[in-house]
Amino acid sequence: MPPVNLIILTLTNLITLSYLAPVNLSMVVTVYFLALRGAVCYSASILTNPLKKELISMQRTAQQRLWEIDLARGTALILMIIYHLLYDLSVFFNFDIAYNHGIFYLLGKVAATLFILVAGLSSSFSKNNTTRGLKLIGWGCVIYLVTSIAVPGSNIVFGILQFLGVCLLLYPVVKNISPYILVGIGAAVMLGGEFTASLSISHNWLVPLGFRTPGFASVDYFPLIPWWGVFLWGIALSKLVYPQKKGLIKSNSKLLKLVAAAGRHTLFIYLLHQPVLLAALYLIFDPAGFFNLLTSNSSGSTVH
Structure with a gap:
């Protein structure tokens, strides 16, 4: 199966799973994934376009990107996801995590500061x-x-x-x-x-x-x-x-390249990460909620 089709199928399955979650989570996950599915389908149509001008343009843009900037952006993204995971565990699952002060609060601020700093830096390019x-x-x-x-x-x-x-x-x-x-x-x-x-x-x-x-x-x-x-x-x-707009650092580390790859798809990951986190956490910590909602819907009751 082509990678793009596999992504679309995965997103579709996750949308289906979201309907089994508590109603608020279901709405969040469903709306997000519907939008993201449209974006992926649009990308698929571009990749199959016989002219392929858009693909060539994207390849040139990727070659011009500075590796270290993508690495910094990817690092900020990972820190942000960790902070949001702690937030979700505290707010939605009542874990005793002090996300709004102390070291975890600092983690969130560091992630945001690095994210914005890199955004300003990359805007020049x-x-x-x-x-x-x-x-x-x-x-x-x-x-x-x-x-x-x-x-x-x-x-x-x-x-x-x-x-x-x-x-x-x-x-x-x-x-x-x-x-x-x-x-x-x-x-x-x-x-x-x-x-x-x-x-x-x-x-x-x-x-x-x-x-x-x-x-x-x-x-x-x-x-x-x-x-x-x-x-x-x-x-x-x-x-x-970067007065010459040329990269300063090179690395052969596979791990760092993976982080930099995440930094090249920041918006997509940002939009995706929170509904995925919530869906995964509900499956882990409250799987009964899925079946309760399914039973309630089949009996015609309303979930609040």
Whole structure:
């Protein structure tokens, strides 16, 4: 069976399994995988196109990528997945894990900081930041809608995808600024986060900037102040370290190459990892829930 078809079949089976899970999880997994299945099917149609222009373009892009940047992005992705695993175990399965403070909280912040820093760095190498930015904002809106409907109270307002999308749209404004000035602006933006966090306002219109009411809550929240400062530092780092836009590090390690490969498919893995984690954890820790839901549906009862 061709790899693309195998992926589609696997996703289809996981969608079916999601219907056996508690209703909220089922909605999350189903909506995510339907979207991802469409993306995979689109990729399959490209691969079978007789012209193959798109495939040639993708191969050239892969050859131009800097290995060490993909490695850093892949490392951030792995750290983020570990943090989300700890979060899921604590929130959904009542494990005694202090994910919101201490070493685990630091793990999440390190992952986010590295992720944003690398995003700023790699934006200097991209020629389609506007398209990428709009795509990230669009996916961020999808995640917001899914979480709002499927998991009430766990809204994601201006999460990391929407944040990065806006940063990419703002890139043309700062791309020609000296790296040293960017470092200064970035530091000022990061320090400004202390001001926005302490200021109490009566509305949430400026939530993307970091101004919010005392009762504002978002499971995943990355306001421009202070996080845009980290993105600006990434742009500055690119100007200082990669003035010729050529790679500096090479490695033959299979493990590191595997991590770098993950870094080349960040968006796909990001969209996929949380529903897969939840589905797997429910199968491990609450398999009876699948059968209970199946029995309830067959008897015509409603699951809340």
